[in-house]
Amino acid sequence: MIVVEGKDDTKALRRVAECDTIETNGSAVGEAVIEKIRLAAERRGVIIFTDPDAPGEKIRRTVEQAVPGCKHAFLSRDEARSTRGKIGVEHASDEDLLKALEAVRTAGQEAEEQITVDDLIGAGLIAGPGARRSRERLGILLRIGYANGKQLHRRLIEFRISRQEFAGALEAMDNEIRPESDPAAGKKRDL
Structure with missing residues (x-):
């Protein structure tokens, strides 16, 4: 299951992959949404794929704190920028969406030799x-x-x-x- 911010993100991802999403509908992630994400994490696994802006990072932190062990997909601001200058997953090209999904990372144990x-x-x-x-x-x-x-x-x-x-x-x-x-x-x- 992929955690996204809204229905436009869901539409964009479904253009490039057969996937199910959980939409947070804003940065104030409610307990009902967190419960859905917890269930999805237990049964299927979760990828957090939010906009590369402050509200998107707030959602990412909120979900990761409530449901540790989620995977993360990232876009750069340039990849997520519309022709009108708006930032969002829904504005990314199909190619950039696929690259982000292919490069999913999991937070977790520390590397053998940490970068200081x-x-x-x-x-x-x-x-x-x-x-x-x-x-x-x-x-x-x-x-x-x-x-x-x-x-x-x-x-x-x-x-x-x-x-x-x-x-x-x-x-x-x-x-x-x-x-x-x-x-x-x-x-x-x-x-």
């Missing part, structure tokens, strides 16, 4: 020029969504992102920033 706050600082993801933009790009590459520095650290742990995955995403970011013809290309970030 010092790793994030050394990689320029906390504080400093461009940190916000770098966190946004890292969230896209790892398919864990945008997060501030504290949230990013928590998500890296929750979604068991390995040091190898983290380093690979940082390297991809460096290659995007500095094309191979750039003499600074290939400069490694501190881990």
Whole structure:
């Protein structure tokens, strides 16, 4: 079962996959909806797929806190942006919806070797020029969504992102920033 915010999200997902949804109908997730999600989690499993904005993140946190162990699908803000600038799952292309569903992640046990706050600082993801933009790009590459520095650290742990995955995403970011013809290309970030 996929937890979404509303009927337009359900319609969009049903264009690309045969699925059942539970609609929260807003960020004030009621106890009746939580009970449906609990039952779905026990019997089928749950994927939380909310908009990449503040209300969507509030729903994601509320549901995860009430029903631990849910899986998560994420879209970037650009993937979820309409031609009029609105943000929502319902605005994503079929291709981006499928990519998000294929990259579903489960929060849970910690990775064998955790990424530390010092790793994030050394990689320029906390504080400093461009940190916000770098966190946004890292969230896209790892398919864990945008997060501030504290949230990013928590998500890296929750979604068991390995040091190898983290380093690979940082390297991809460096290659995007500095094309191979750039003499600074290939400069490694501190881990």
